[in-house]
Amino acid sequence: MTGRRLTPRTQTHRSTGEATRASRRRVRALRATAAVTGAAALAAGCGLVPGATGGSRDQTVTVMTWAPDKTAATNMPGMPATAQAYARWVNARGGIAGHKLRVLTCNDHNDSVAAAKCARMAADQHVVAVVGSYSQFGREFMAPLESAGIPYIGGYGVSDAEFTSPLSYPVNGGQAALLAGNGQQLSGHCSRTALVRPDTITGDSLPPLLDAGLALHHSRPATDLRVPEDATGYQEEARRALTTAGAAPDGDGCVAAVLGDRTSTFFDSFRRLRSAYPAVHTASVLGSVDQTVINGTGGAHGPYEGAYVTGWYPAANDPRWKPMRAMLKQQAFGDNRIDPGDAGVQTTWIAYTVLRQVIESLGDGAVTSQTVRIALDKGLRVTTGGLTPPLSWSFDRMSPAGDFPRLVNPKVTFQKVEHGRLVAVRKGLVDVTSTLAKAR
Template structure:
């Protein structure tokens, strides 16, 4: 049933028995970027929370959907959420913001804790991002590389989401006094990248006085690029690599031997071995042990955890009152301050407290972390968070 055919926006999700129904979606089993750990983490969270009394006594029901990395499926997932009368879509990934946000907005359903891969997530009044998304990662990576690299070449997807990456990376490089990066487009579902790797290596080695950096940001295909890169880099031993979490994580590094050694990586959250992730690790161990879809080092899984933490606090703030999409939006809009155990700064979507970064009016968390691969482990390169709000304010993406 569509929103205009009988669904009343703002009613309590579930069957009327006090159950809170939400949805989590992500692409699975596609030829491009896949995030199966996000819906799997959502289901594990629901099992754990329900085994411990629910949220304020409410049972949590999680629906999941595969957006298949295409606009039609993304819109279908959103329509399913509307038909199921969910109170929120939580901790999800999709590259097709325009397709899924319109149905959600029509039904008044909040989008809490998306992955941040599209601009729409930072402009829709019903979007409540928990991280700075792709904008903060790319701007932060530029800032991290500005003092460390000579020439820089970005290899990124030839997609709408990818088109924004060069501007954001350059904004961070420029803030650090660097002239900017060369931009290489690449198919996000290619099976090899030897030509791109060779061209990038030649570009960053043009100035022998300072080691250059190649930045592959191809999501799941970053490892495919690095396999090609490894075979052609022998002539350029001084070239370094860099990327962002989501394109590189500890499991990818483990599988690649020394390919990523020395690589610079920018993330949203503390390193995966940080003690602040212990509650999430405990839940995974208790409720999803052996589920190889769930990797505690995956920023998608981490984002889902943070998003459900925010959902729990929002529902608890309602006390004995009605839990609905309407009341959830109201408590979030009225300035509820959400703590995530130090995984993010305090989250607060009150209009007056938003950062106001140009082009990203819903951005409330522009903190990133600088990490580096040392001895095969992804470790903290700079203690604490680095705020990139000023860099984003001066970017040319708006």
């Protein structure tokens, strides 16, 4: 997931009492929100408004974007770079509703301690929101943000906390939706599937999600192949995956690889062995695979040709991305950290689109972490130019998808690599709510 996006373990429901437990989660979320809002109100009464940056219309609004960079595993430098380009772009146009936008950035280094430090820095700097960011360590970064009353808008969706915290406002369904959707996409195509995923706690949550999708058309659960997330080669692992998928009786075996940055490393090993298994299909999710990766590995003659790919958003060549591309052309031309086809860059663009509409909705009022939260919690309806369904995070929009109450966008897209290009294979978006609710 150029996104190298792996989710931590989620707890799944047993068949008995699922509805009751989901209801209890919603009650807890409501109580948590009330507690946070109450604390913020008390602070405001003492003259200590969290995230306040002034009350005039020409105030500077300070936000933060974080992501890992220069690590041995997941790297998302395009997200902070896109955030900074967005700030230059809106400021050159007079700001957002007259407010200058200031973007702070932080590198979480794929480390829980560093992630918490980024969150504490956001609190120390009194940012009004953390926007368009990536970190696997939701538990570590959400606690400081909740204590400071800072909303987390448009995270990448790789941690449980992004879909449970009342201060999180996700714009996509996260890795969970991608895996459930990929299973749905493969269901009916693959009688035997091998899932190649990291041998980490975050990778442990992936098999149940894929299996829930595969069950849609009674495909058997995937064979779970755990591999090192930082290996420099996967020859033996590729052999195991091909042997597993190649044993499908009708020649309709599939290999789904979800290794983030290391997905290309796996497929490099995979392509050397695939000639012995020509009927095996391949699959992945957007972020582990994107158009740039496909181009760089041979296009139509590379290992991804024919691969089934599940994403959150329209294909990278969709005209709905034109405003983002125009912004990047004006403010980030030549910045090789930014790939317009990268799901992280796209998520950051969408997250800042949300922020802009929130600030505009406040009119002449002060832009603070508290006023931003209130606007979102009251049900502000945000549109993203068709890149997502209309988004709203009011409590009546809480999701019935089991462990993901804050998931307000359960839609994914089904794509396939044809002639070296990622193309949509199904018109419109696919709702994976019911599949997520069934994940065990």
